[in-house]
Amino acid sequence: MTSTLPHTVLGDGPTTVVFAHGFTQTRTSWMPVAQRLIAHTSAVRCVLVDLPGHGQSHDVEADVAATARLLVATGRSAHYIGYSLGARAVLQAMVQHPDVVKSVVSLSGTAGIEDSTERNDRRNADEERARHLLEIGVEAFVDEWLAQPLFADLPRAQAQVSERQTNTALGLASSLRLCGQGATTPMWDSLAHCTTPVLAMAGTRDTKFVALARRIAALSTTGRLALIADAGHSAHLEQPDAVAQEIGYWIANPTEYNTPITS
Template identity: 40%
Template structure:
């Protein structure tokens, strides 16, 4: 059995998800036999009540949960941004990264300010209108426009299962407008990285191509026909990358 196949993989979910977001991927990777450590990020799942919600605290949580040996680290979307920050903060703790539909952040200051303002408004709308309205609004973004109905329904159910105060804190504290961009630090991250994107996810496919070009040991995997919600839509393909395929 290869080293990659037996390596423990720490798994970080996306916005409004939880460690359960990885269940289908883990099942496809081998179920209970697959060595995975899925974590709830602050503001989500069993850690919905934990404050503050910011990238420094999330990175500290991730590093504090690691075993005493180097492990693999994978993050989807928001979780991928946290994964990159953890890897930059403590590269010696990781032997491999798998970045799924994610980015190294927003570098332009005007874009950052605009995104902060937009996410603050979104958080206000969530608290004013409730989770049902927010879940429908979230899934109606162009990012998810071509998702199959079952994938969209699963995403909305995941959002509705969250805590509104917690998700509002995530929108504010982990907004790409507040989390520092890492593009200028990727060249020093000299460990194997698999970058996974959906073929019809034009925005994150472009970002994935940029990530793969900036990282010294990166491989780009484009999952044809899939969109942004890869953990829901293409779990077997994501599992194959996790297992080193």
């Protein structure tokens, strides 16, 4: 297996910020936010990675734990920002490598499915989805993926469809099988013992993940919450200015960002 992940670096500031994308995306999905973050503060060095099964990492096979190791090998001591699939990866990185993860921003993330039956059902569903993907190909699969109610708030013009369709069927199928929620060990118990600052973020229209963000923030000893107005599940694409602004405030001083979430 490769020792680091293919990545793009923007900015040359002293503070490294690593960005991990969601399923079917690539490193470029975070470009609008990273560019705005650099405009907000020149003190950052943004590292945008291609997660296993995606982009130039299409042939890298790794579960969430291995993905977390690759992330920290690439970014080293840094703030880690993740969306959806990427959020699970950066939360896992925090649990595994608290010595190098300065803070985490989890956007539209979860710490896993706790119920073993539900988790097994999700694993089976992801396997069926992977087989379906291999049958119909990436282009049709991406169209189906974005047609889900989860992405109802994401205009097609902002969905980066053509970039998603540069992924390979084998790579995305591998990601579903190895890094899907059904294949991921829940991290809720671990979060309660982590002292690394965590910012749980969600779009206000994404009610399921607002609830999950509140839980992550409340469970983490240094947890904070940020809700992005007028955004759904893909807040970084729908409202990149607001997301970049919150990240900028956060990395400037995580311990003084907003107020702790206690309920």
